[in-house]
Amino acid sequence: MGIYDGIILCSDMDGTMTNTRGEISARNAEAIRYFQKNGGLFTVATGRPPYHPEKFSDIFVCNTYIVALNGSMIFDPKSREFIEKHPLDESAKYDIKKIMETFSDVGQVQIHGEEGHFAQQDGEDADSFLGRINERMFDIMFIQNREKTARLKDIVPKEFPGYKFCRGWSEGLEMFSKNGGKGNSVMKTKALTGSRLAVTAGNYDNDIEMLLMADIGVCVRDSSPDVLAAADIVTVSCNNDPIAVIIDELRKEKPFK
Template sequence: MGKYTGKMIISDLDGTLIPRGGAISPENRAAIADFVAEGGRFAIATGRTPEAAAGYVEGLPINAPSVFFNGAMLYDWVQKKVIKTLPLTAGDENDLWPKFARKALQDFPEACLEVYTAENCHIISPEANDDPRLPNEFYSYGHTDLGQLTDTTKTPWLKFFACDKHEHLEKYVVLAEKMGVAELANGFYSEDNYYEFVAKDVSKGSMLAFIREQLPGIEIIACGDYLNDNEMLAAADIGIAPANAHEDTKKIAKHIGCAVEDHLLAWIVKNIA
């Protein structure tokens, strides 16, 4: 038994645990190590795939179920296995998604459009449109013809992602509403120029219920900085946003911590946990 036994911290990555474009600070690493050594559980919650997250969190003592694809996957980091997936598509009832993707390719010729399955990131838009972040990521991705992904019974989609100018994404959202796919999904901005769809009622926050099933009685402290973190902060026992979080996210949080650049996780371990 340690002083943090019975407590869990689950953290978003970009803008929360990691300054955007940066790396996890030694101060945050030391605080997380101390938290776990004293009985705490630590997990991450991200829109990334497990493979993509691995390059950022290497060496961290992640010892609790973690959330990927913005809530579409729960993953056991220790055993390296998927616990649960909640697909965006699951067969004939969602055949609208390939139709929407084809229409988006036509109407938004500058967009980078990505279909995420449990195994891969499939870029269905032209290579010239690729998100500039891709070469710096720690995961494999490939350009795939949309026609190879239309059998959603065989290849369920976990997430559909668009990167484009914000003014284009506003029209993209209108198209999703017009075609009826928005009703089938949870759609949200994860950055000003990123818009994502996961399954209806799926979010980082919805996965906390499944984490509680895995770890009965655990007190969950969640931290995040952007709109896709709002449900997680609300569902946690204690929600924390960094000082430089999105204003709407700070409204959800129970506590406002320091700026991400000032080692937010170290602040949480010292002041909240």
């Protein structure tokens, strides 16, 4: 038996696995390989599309299901099949249009669809933009400066309670299915793999749900204030190999004690 048998570690990518230069350190990568070799399941829970981790395939690979688009998809990198998908209903276009036209703080809108990525062009109105989208939608991004994003975060979810909203970064408010969310999908992945312990690592608001729902939720030291409050454990910054630190801690009989 491996020392990490029964443990699944799900990490956010940007600003958690990767440092401020967007790189995965050699120490983090080496620790992931060691963790996997000794029985652990390592994967990512990201706001990005399911194939994004493959950009780092020369450094690390996930050995279990990938949680993508803020939990709107669960993807099996081995079989190349989707285990779960949580698209928005076609009727969501009406609400997206209403948000675009009601709130002057909204800047550009981008949408992750089932296959493609759609970006609103300069001067393009809501009808023209949404009319171009001919596939199921999974993640809607309202992009504007951080002050406007903060205001939208406080107002829009109250007006549209049928969706989940969160900030994926300081200048982006994201909208997706109530059935999605990193927390829901990480816990589904824990169940699918029969893991006894789910550990999550993150740094921003879209990670809060999985930090709260996991058996152990860890955030990096340079996380947003709400994330620092939600995490069970605060570890080193993203520039100081946090994944390696977490994996080393999980070797202990009573980790993080």
